[in-house]
Amino acid sequence: MNFKLGTIRSLCLPVLLLAFGTTFAFGKEDRPGKGIDRMVAKMEKELKLTPDQSTRIRAILEKDTAGMGMGKRHEGGPGMQGEGKNEGKGEGMGPLGGPEFAQQLRADKVDTETLNKAFEERQGRMRTMHAKRIATFVAIHDVLTPEQRAKAADEMEKRAAKMKK
Numbered sequence: 001m002n003f004k005l006g007t008i009r010s011l012c013l014p015v016l017l018l019a020f021g022t023t024f025a026f027g028k029e030d031r032p033g034k035g036i037d038r039m040v041a042k043m044e045k046e047l048k049l050t051p052d053q054s055t056r057i058r059a060i061l062e063k064d065t066a067g068m069g070m071g072k073r074h075e076g077g078p079g080m081q082g083e084g085k086n087e088g089k090g091e092g093m094g095p096l097g098g099p100e101f102a103q104q105l106r107a108d109k110v111d112t113e114t115l116n117k118a119f120e121e122r123q124g125r126m127r128t129m130h131a132k133r134i135a136t137f138v139a140i141h142d143v144l145t146p147e148q149r150a151k152a153a154d155e156m157e158k159r160a161a162k163m164k165k
Contacts, residue, residue, distance in 0.1 A: 033062070035065075036058060036061045036062060036065065039061065040054055040057055040058050040061070043057065043152075046151065046152075046155065047144065047148040047151055047152060048148070049148070053143050053144070053148075056143045057140055057143055060136060060139045060140055060143070061136070061140075063136075064132060064133070064135075064136040098118055098119075098122070100114060100115055100118040101115070
């Protein structure tokens with residue numbers, strides 16, 4: 001992948017997911033798929049999606065969020081469950097960076113090799129998730145018309161400006 005294109009996509013992706021996740025709405029419901037339903041419904045209304053576009057985007061989002069509990073915003077945002085956790089065991093990173101830090105605090109001597117290995121593993125999971133998010137972004141981008149993409153970009157910019165205040 002071209003570095004500049006990859007950089008642009010990596011910068012756009014979090015904005016896209018944040019904007020779709022907040023601008024195109026998640027509720028407090030915990031039913032799996034309800035967040036996707038609400039997001040697609042909002043996109044249908046705001047971007048005037050065709051039925052075919054709605055179906056395709058729903059399938060993209062379902063594939064992207066499979067196994068991640070998209071409806072549970074309070075656990076880290078749209079599709080973020082499991083990210084930043086120790087292999088999905090519910091052990092959050094904590095203030096110092098992971099459960100391995102607590103373990104090392106109990107040790108007589110800090111094992112930096114163990115800490116570095118845990119960091120590398122976490123980075124590997126983050127790289128994998130990043131690649132998946134890029135693929136999702138590209139897939140949704142390809143479904144939308146230029147006019148719909150411009151409208152979505154406008155909504156993202158408005159949301160970012162509002163959040164900045």
